[in-house]
Amino acid sequence: MAESYQPLRDLFSRAGYAFVEPPILHDARIFVELAGEDLRRRLFLATDAEGRELALRPDYTIPVCLQHLAGGPARRRANYAYLGPVFRQRPGAPGEFLQAGVESLGRTDREAADADVLKLALESAATLGVRKPSVRIGDSTLFAALLDALDVSLPWQRRLARSFGDTRRLAALIARGRSDNGARRRVVPVALGRERREAEARAGELLAAHGLATVGGRTAEEIAGRVVEKTELAAGIGARAAKVLSAYLALAGSKAAAPGLLRAFARRERVAIGPTIDRFAERVEALAKAGVDPARLAFAADFGRRLDYYTGFVFEIHDAARPKLAQIVGGGRYDRLLALIPGQTAAKGNIPAIGFSIWLDRIGGAP
Amino acid sequence: MxxxxxxxxxxxxxxxxxxxxxxxxxxxxxxxxxxxxxxxxxxxxxxxxxxxxxxxxxxxxxxxxxxxxxxxxxxxxxxxxxxxxxxxxxxxxxxxxxxADCVVAVPEAWIDVEAMEDLDDVAAGFRPRHGRRLTVATKYVNITRRFFAGHGIADYRIVESLGATEGAPATGAADLIVDITTTGSTLRANGLKMLADGTILKSxxxxxxxxxxxxxxxxxxxxxxxxxxxxxxxxx
Incomplete structure (x- = not known):
């Protein structure tokens, strides 16, 4: 099965990606730590003789990144390609299925790298016989910039940013955040200082009383910090921010029209997100230069992935001829992943990384 | 026959x-x-x-x-x-x-955590600070996953517990627990409290x-x- 797909392999190789074959079996903790408990229920798990939990790889991205870190400096440029089986528990579908894709690491010309990778994804779909790809694009950095420009308090920024990609949850959060009816309470620093000291003392007593002071969990200082943060949370985000955020999330249009759409929005709502829109526009230009017609790409302001290592640009390709089928290609920028990999200290801070995976099992017949 | x-x-x-x-x-x-x-x-x-x-x-x-x-x-x-x-x-x-009620219980010392949305904030902020995910001890792995997912909480890890789950926070085995309780007295005796909207099911x-x-x-x-x-x- 994996031996075929020669045209796709040739395409990746010609584009400068080197094929790698990372191990299938990994320490399960790595996936759970990076992708969260929700992924764990989809993992195929096994226990070794020493009681360690092992997992069959649920995707290639994390194993490829592990191999990259083991092979030299984290920030070096490298282009990897893969094609092989991945393993996930899927009700009503085989647990073992084929994925192919690429990971482009270390390129600091991010917008150009985004364009190159998306272009390769489209060429891959064409190579696999998908005649009518429909492409959806999102960019969470615009939403983050908007939160900042609207002067939303930090705890609320974190709450909202975390839900980006889950539009229903986000809408509910925005509705809650505005419920203070615009009477945005100014938090008094002196009162907050006292509140913090009292909370820290109380939390410290309770931690000590229950023997929790020394077990390495939350500290009294941390708890007190959040008591103060709750005062800020209670002040909400205000009616204006709520209105502007809701209007933003409803924006949609072609990628070609999107920079204009975004600039008109920023003018109308008087929000200073110009630099972020500029980078978005650069990517549109880079795509056009690479020969991808941006008018064919659909921009959706609310599209994002709820994994905290994704950092901005995301895309997915559907087969317009089979609209009911889930995405056949999923990709995006994950600059935070390398630094988050547990047990490694070489990678600090964001490292440019972008890639995509093709769900070969959703594309009929190996060419 | x-x-x-x-x-x-x-x-x-x-x-x-x-x-x-x-x-x-x-x-x-x-x-x-x-x-x-x-x-x-x-x-x-x-x-x-x-x-x-x-x-x-x-x-x-x-x-x-x-x-x-x-x-x-x-x-x-x-x-x-x-x-x-x-x-x-x-x-x-x-x-x-x-x-018996199946409930989410956290250390009483977490005076900032009263509801599931507090727990969501705590879970999301935990890894950047501690370099590991927030851990939940429980025998009820599937019930916990469904309930946490329903509250949009993703940043945590379950530690499977085979007994005496309520002791897990004190031994450092986990940060909080999901367990069954009838009166809540065992939880209180272990310095734990339930969350306002943390009752997963009444069994x-x-x-x-x-x-x-x-x-x-x-x-x-x-x-x-x-x-x-x-x-x-x-x-x-």
């Missing part, structure tokens, strides 16, 4: 005593064959029924697999043990005993039917008799 209907009931403790008493009251006295140690039995006066004495979690699993037609077990066991429980099982009637013993196997005529008749009498006794 036609195949019997399999009725599974708890094999030990208070749950077994209560079940035996309930079925006797419903006019379906359960008899263990041979000694009181036997794991097989019958319903006095009702033919074509084989009684299997199993643990509560085995009963839930066997109902989900369709190897047992009817059984007495906790709602918590059904929701934890049976994948896709809504389509594989039918909850016939609550029996009025074995009450008690139920008569549960499997939707998996196809019943023969005699089995269906026996099932209808048991269901009717249990419903009557549960209502009365």
């Amino acid at each position: 036609t195949a019997p209907l399999i009725l599974a009931v708890p094999s030990k403790g208070r749950l077994q005593e209560n079940t035996m008493a309930f079925f006797a009251r419903a006019g379906l006295p359960l008899e263990q064959s041979g000694s009181a140690r036997s794991y097989r039995g019958r319903v006095a006066g009702l033919r074509g029924v084989e009684v299997a004495f199993l643990s509560a979690s085995e009963i839930a699993r066997e109902i989900g697999a369709g190897a047992v037609h009817l059984g007495v077990t906790g709602r918590d066991q059904v929701e934890e043990t049976v994948p896709d429980f809504a389509s594989r099982t039918e909850m016939i009637a609550p029996l009025g005993f074995g009450h 008690e013993a139920w008569l549960v039917a499997s939707r998996v196997p196809k019943l023969g005529r005699a089995q269906a008749r026996a099932m209808a008799t048991i269901v009717a009498r249990v419903r009557e006794a549960a209502a009365g």
